[in-house]
Amino acid sequence: MNSKLNGQVAFINGGSRGIGAAAARRLAAEGARVAIGYAASAIAAEAVVEQIKAAGGEAFAIQADASDAASLTSAIDATAARYGRLDILVNSAGVLLLGPTEQFSLADFDRTLAVNVRGVFVASQAAARHMQDGGRIINIGSTNAQRMPFEGGAAYAMSKSALVGLVKGMARDLGARNITVNNIAPGPIDTDMNPAESDFALGLHGLMALKRHGTADEVAAMVAYLASPEAAFVTGADLLIDGGFAA
Template identity: 65%
Template sequence: MNTNNNLKLAGKTALVTGASRGIGAAIAHRLASEGAAVAITYSSSPEKAEEVVQSIKSAGGKAFAIKADATDAEATVQAVAQTVKTFGGIDILVNNAGYLSVAPLEQFTLADFDRSVAINVRSVFVAAQEAAKHMKEGGRIINIGSTNADRMPFAGGGVYAMSKSALVGLVKGLARDLGPRGITINNVQPGPVDTDMNPASGPFAETLKGLMALPRYGHIDEIAAMVSYLASPEAGFVTGSSLTIDGGFAA
């Protein structure tokens, strides 16, 4: 862990949802490396979550994991409460937990529709509402959206695109609620990123790269870097925005 006394997130506390692997884990590591104490949530991978926690601790940081299913509003509320109780407050909330279901319109089930909205939209609102109660001036709320809010170039992804588009409107509105308190809220909208769920060597990779200005997948650390910027004092004048990091997918 960086021992520089000028760590930009020193003294800050963060909660990152869905951070047992992939983009969420990279964000947790990045925030911790910059001095933040980090709580992470997971729904079904306690071993993976503990690996993230131990990795942060072994580098000299502070971290712990909370089991919280993003479809359960009360579990989300309790995750915020546990973060506040353990670390004495919450300065940064990263709503990373997400759900993707792709199917033709005639085959898309209401159960998958409801789960998409519950995780990708409702849990974001619940977490933001609860975290904001505890945030002071300089608080940061960052949602992991998707470039598909702006461009969905293939069939079957309408509900996913809808759920991520909802975050665009949500942050514009909540920026007005939170602005007078000096709290910012923004979206980060990744394009294709190399993760276990969507590997750069996967069956859709070549098709997706063909839609991009930069013909490669993004790296999880590149997404974490943008989140780090929004979490930092440097981004104090950025709110209500959706920052796209997609290699030109939506260009």
Template identity: 60%
Template sequence: MNHPLDNKVAFVTGAARGIGAAIVRRLAADGAAVAFTYQSSSAAADALAAEIAFAGGRALALQADATDAKAIATAVDAAAARFGRIDVVVNNAGIFLPGTLDDFSLADFDRTVAVNLRAVFATAKAALPHIPDGGRIVNVGSTNALRVPFGGAAFYAMSKSALTGLAKGLARDLGPRDITVNNVLPGPVDTDMNPEGTDFGRSLHAFMALPRHGRPQEIAALVAWLAGPESSFVTGADLLADGGFAA
């Protein structure tokens, strides 16, 4: 079997469920040892780590709130101590708090930025000393960074569009070390955060070229490609996996 990430170590944030869990499974299947964080879903995180170990892989579940930079740094250091280094960082933790300008609170704004943007900076900064030349940083953004065809998503879209500038700038800064930095921009994906079977979920299909939700495994496949050797000339890019939502 092809294992493009043999002897690599990955660190994934917010990965006990949904897209994050699919990313952990895919990176482990591709041969990587995977450390991943969770906030409160300890049972799901332990089950995921046990599943990977049962399949012959290596996984480490670490509790860390994405908004707590010290906790994230501690988790990064624990992963590097266990596995020796960190070759791939996947910033997957994210939240969507809906609201319009007249009812969106400052606390909601601050939390949106803290999880969707500040945590990406904090994780990348903590991991950088452990990343060898040729490493990878992949951020999970959103197609809403490019298109917002419904109300109540302005501040979520803002937080995700900021990742474009961050990735482009970091790609320049880290390019001399052959470290690539890219964003994956999913569209609607069938998870607890955005289930396909609701009225809102089904309404999104009208905006798409492929009228269905994506599967977490489809997003994980793109993340895995960016983490692997075949993407070595791709950096500072936004890669859409959105069923044509932004087409």
């Protein structure tokens, strides 16, 4: 176990799978105590907890529906109460709903906003109330805020673009407390949502400087950097980790 984050507490919103799970494991390896927020995947969340404990870390799972403000706020409040503090928030929960503009339902549009934008704001607001000076808020955005080269992704790209403006404003609001607020903008990452082995994946690789999917652990390394003391001067940023997708 590393000790860069020793004694700190991290809440991972959407920590049961993919990038969120990798971030939870990495922050725990750096010494943080980690709360794994999940919407419905209790079994998957508990599996991440067991992986962290097996490696010598401390973690627990707690239900937190990113589309439900009361559920999300309650989970963050409970985490702060459990440990007496909250230092790091990682907003990794997200949905990817695709469809042509003329057919995209308002229900899917509203769910995209509820999870990808409103949930990030709700979690950040709740976490900031508990954070001491020097806290960290880290969002998982998307390179699609910079480039949307295929059809059907208008609402998704819009939701991730909204996070860019949100972190700029929130970084100003929380800067006096030395709380940093940043986006990480991944490109194609090998997860259940976007597996590396598919015809769609091959098409994406043709648009990239590096002809492969990234890994969740590579994104988690950037999360760990932003959570660390070394990143104390980084705030309001949208940091691409996309293999040159947007280059």
